[in-house]
Structure formats: C-alpha cells, structure tokens
Amino acid sequence: MPNRATRKKYRRIRLHIFLALSLWFLIEAHPVEGTRCRNPYERHTSFHNFCYQDKRTSRVCLDSDEEMRVLAHHLANLGYPNGTQFWSAGHRWPGDNRFYWNYFGRARPLNYSNWAVDEPTPQMGRNCLILTLQGGELIMSSESCYTRAVDICEQTLNGTDSRPVIH
Template sequence: MSGVTVLLVVSQLYTVLGSLTTIATSQGSCRHGWISFQNSCYMFSHTVLTWPDAEEACGILHSTLATIQTEEEQTFLKAYLNGIHAIAHGYWIDGNDLEVESEWQYSSIGKPLNYTDWGPGEPSNGANEDCLLLWGPYRFQMGDYYCYIHRRFICQQNNSAAPTTNPGWIIFG
C-alpha cells in the first residue's frame, strides 16, 4: 500500500471517528466522553449513520450498539436522552429482525431480545422496518425502523473492556 493510500485511509478514519463526538466527560472507569451506568460505558453519538454503519462505528470503538437487557438500563437511557433532547428522531441500538420478520434478536450476542419497551403501535413491522431504535417522539421507547435511514446511535462497552487510550492508535514517545 502506498504512502498516499495509507494517508487517505487514516484521513477517512479520522473523519469518521472525529465526528463521533460525545456529550459528556468521562465517568468512573469509562474513557473520556462515555457515560457510566452499572457495569457499562455508553457513548451517545452526534453523528447520524445507517444502522449497519452505526454497528460498524461502534466496533471501531471496541464496543457494540447498546444492548438493552433490563428495565433499569432502559430507564437510564430514556432518562438521559430525555434530559438532553426536547425532541429527537431516535438513536439506533442493538437489535433487528433481519433474519425472520418479528423475531427480534441482538446482533452482538446472537440471542433473542430478553427485554423490550415498545412505543405505542411498535413494532409496526412495516415493510423493511427491521432495525431497533429508541424513538424520540415516544420519549425514547423502542421502535422498529428502516435500517438504511441515518440516525444517531448509542455504543456500549463493558467497563472492564474500556481502553485507557484511543482505540486503534499507537502512542509514540
């Protein structure tokens, strides 16, 4: 790979990661910009991406889309989002029914959803509404939506897995 190609790839990666800004300073054992709750760290994006791109962006950050498995976790995320947004379209989280319609599963762990907090009329199971998000108009209850629509997203990482430096960067000196 030529030097120009490497520079271009690094530049594109910096552009994507640089735009994944967060809205809070570090807490507990979470890295800067991530919010701590129970045993996890959460990053709330300002960037809008499709669901598959959001899943990939979280992977670049050594995390996954938020996997909501308890009422306490859902309550925390809803309270946090309602506190920072008067109204928002929504945030992508982990979950889809891409393989079998109406059979929702976590993509990060390959298991059926064990907790849901669907908004009114959700999941609507509309044609190709296969990805899970927290709907702003429903005060951040769950809903299904078109995976190719650009939305903000929430990444989640186990506290013990949180790196102490920027992921993927080599520190010299």
C-alpha cells in the same frame, strides 16, 4: 539590471523558499502524530475532518427498564429533545418477525422491551430497532435500516459481560 539567467535563478530560489515555508507551515499546523483528533481518539486514523478509531463497541442493547430510564435521562441531559431517534443493536432477519440484539455480531434475545403502540410492525423492510426519546423514556419501534438516527454504542468493562448469546 540583472540579466535573464540571474532573474531566472532568483525566481527559482524564491520558489524554493516559498515551498519550504509552505511545507513547514503544513507540518506545524497538522503534525503527523495527529493532535487534530481529540480524546478518546488516542490511537486514530484521520481523514479530512473525521477521526476514526476501532473501539470494540456494539450499538446499545437495553436489558431492563432501569437501564432504559438511566440512558433516557442521560440523553435528555445531553440536550437531545423529545422525538430524537437513536440506533440500537436490535434487528430481525428477513422472514422472522422476532427481534434480536446484534451483540458484537452475535444474536441475543430481547429480554426487555418498551415497544410503541402497534409495534413491532410485521411489515418486512422495517428490520431495525429504533429508540425514540419521549417523555423520559426510550420507546422502541421497527424502522427501515436506512432511517436517519443518532448512534449510541456501549462497551463492556474489562470483560465483565455475561449476557447469553444465541450463536
């Protein structure tokens, strides 16, 4: 039977082997290059079960009835049921009853609207514009900026946007 010093040495060797195998498994299961995040997250930062990427996008701004209907049709085809609420880039500043599109940090006037009945409400505290999928349309309403809703973002194609902004 090995003496005490030999048993201690074997335990230390087994611990080193166990740690080396554990480290190898972690590296193989979660490589540093990050295959955990799927496309379109080609360059990303990941933390636990989330992937992050700066996509240079803005929440959606609806500029026409046609754009609203195309987006509503797309969302319905994705399986979102009637009544689902979506964030838009629409907001108003305290003390101002007019809504604007917050387009990449700059205000743009709403040149199209599809407000629900009795909307927008003059009630302050409901300063964000929510889009609700209803019967093939996206209906606008003013809601609290803390309302739970799905984000929809848009991105211009290669600098093709020429929409007017209020600076």
